Amino acid sequence: MSYHLxxxxxxxLHRIETLGWELTVSNALNPAGSPCRRIIKKNKSYGQLLYDYLDCLLPMLKIRHILEIGGGYGYLMKDILTCHDPVKKATMLDISPFLLEKQRETLAGFANVIYRCExxxxxxPETLAGFxxxxxxxxxxxxxxxTGIDPQSIFNPHRDKMDIILKKMSHFIEKYDLAMPASSFMNINIGAMEAVEKLCAMSIPYIFLSEHSCEAAVPEKYKRLIRISQLSQPERIQLKGHDEYTMKFSHLESIARAFGYRIIRGPLADFVEFQWTNRLRVIMMAPSAANDEDETIRQFIEDLYKYEYLLLMKENMG
Ligand SMILES: C[S@@+](CC[C@H](N)C(=O)[O-])C[C@H]1O[C@@H](n2cnc3c(N)ncnc32)[C@H](O)[C@@H]1O
Structure with missing residues (x-):
């Protein structure tokens, strides 16, 4: 039963000094002068675009207390608080004292923001009531x-001999009837599943999740222009000082469905919309980028499809 966690x-907790190495879509759109802003339909930041999208789908007037987990530099929450009058309170929860400090600086102008370093x-779970x-x-x-676990080892009849990680894995796979790969090894986003299960179990009415997906796909008509790989398993992404894994969204969907959530799933391109200009076609068709700006744009367009979101809705708000 060997595996790596x-x-x-x-x-x-201890080593992060910048998010600069992880060019998230949110950070890519943050400077108003970003080249990525020039190719999107509405010249807005990521948070403003997400807010506009949520505003079409959710009863935003009823949303009074928002929890953001892992808010990075705090740009997304700043945009939401700027757009959204009725918010009475926001809570920023982050494991990183360094990034929580950055969030305090970004959100310094807003009252009623609570910071939780955890x-x-x-x-x-009880502390999640009321969001x-x-x-x-x-x-x-x-x-x-x-990573690298044999799927069969999860069905071990000697459950008492399993370690806590294996017990958690078999809990998720059995309880939510998760599809298993045919291969002899498996990577599984156990922490992400635990996080989503915790939010759903507390019946938070609305949950927005986004991440780099291993199941992402480009619409047929754009396949010549945007080339992304689709895998059935979470894939390692090597970053400075740490590794991340792409997300198997179908597993998260299964958990949310089991808790009775209605689900909208799609690529970030659903709300970060862009225009196919001649220039953009040339940039995307070229065998390699002509300069740094073109490279940034290529990566940004690919990311709009590589990153998926889930919007989970449980209509029990009073
Ligand atoms: C890649 S950054 C994303 C930042 C931001 N949401 C964005 O889109 O730009 C990951 C964030 O998640 C936080 N994080 C990672 N693991 C966490 C955990 N177990 N609990 C809470 N926050 C966590 C990090 O400290 C950081 O703020």
Whole structure:
């Protein structure tokens, strides 16, 4: 029963000095002068675009207390608080003291923001009562992933001999009837599943999740222009000082469905819409990027499809 557990906990607690190496879609759109802003339909930041999208789908007037887990530099919450009058309170929960400090700086102008420095996997579920919307943007891949395990080892009849990680895995696979790969090894986003299960179990009415997906696909008509790989298993992404894993969204969907959530799933391109200009076609068709700006744009367009989101809705708000 050998396996490896990928964890970014120590990195986030003690070693992180910047998010600059992880060009998230949110960070890519943050500077108003970013070249990525020039190719999208509405010249807005990621948070503003997400807000516009949520505003079409959710009863935003009823959303009073928002929880953001793993908010990075805090740009997304700043945009939401700027757009959204009725928010009475926001809570930023992050494992990294360094990034929580950055969030304090970014959100300094807003009253009623609570900061919680904690590992969400250790958060007491009862402390999640009362949130109307929870957001986890581009961070589920940081949560622990079990890699290189033989799927058969999970069906061990000697359960008492299993370690805590294996017990958790068999809990998820059996309880949510998760599809298993045909191969003799498996990578599984155990931490992300635990996080989503915790949010769903507390019946938070609305949950927004986004991350780099291993199941992402490009619409047929764009396949010549946007080339991304689709795998059935979470894939390792090597970053400075730590590794992350892409997300198997179908597993997260199964958990949310079991808790009775209605689900919208799609690529970030659903709400970060862009225009196919001649210039963009040339950039995407070229065998390699002509300069740094073109490279940034190519990566950004690919990311709009590589990253998927789940919007989970449980219509029990008063
Ligand atoms: C890649 S950054 C994403 C930041 C931001 N959401 C964005 O989209 O740009 C990952 C964030 O998740 C946080 N994080 C990672 N593991 C966590 C955990 N177990 N509990 C709470 N926060 C965590 C990190 O400290 C960081 O703020």
């Amino acid at each position: 990928n964890s970014t906990r120590n990195y986030h 590992d969400f996997l250790e958060t007491e 109307d919307l929870a957001i986890m943007n581009e961070n589920l891949g940081d949560f622990p992933t079990v």
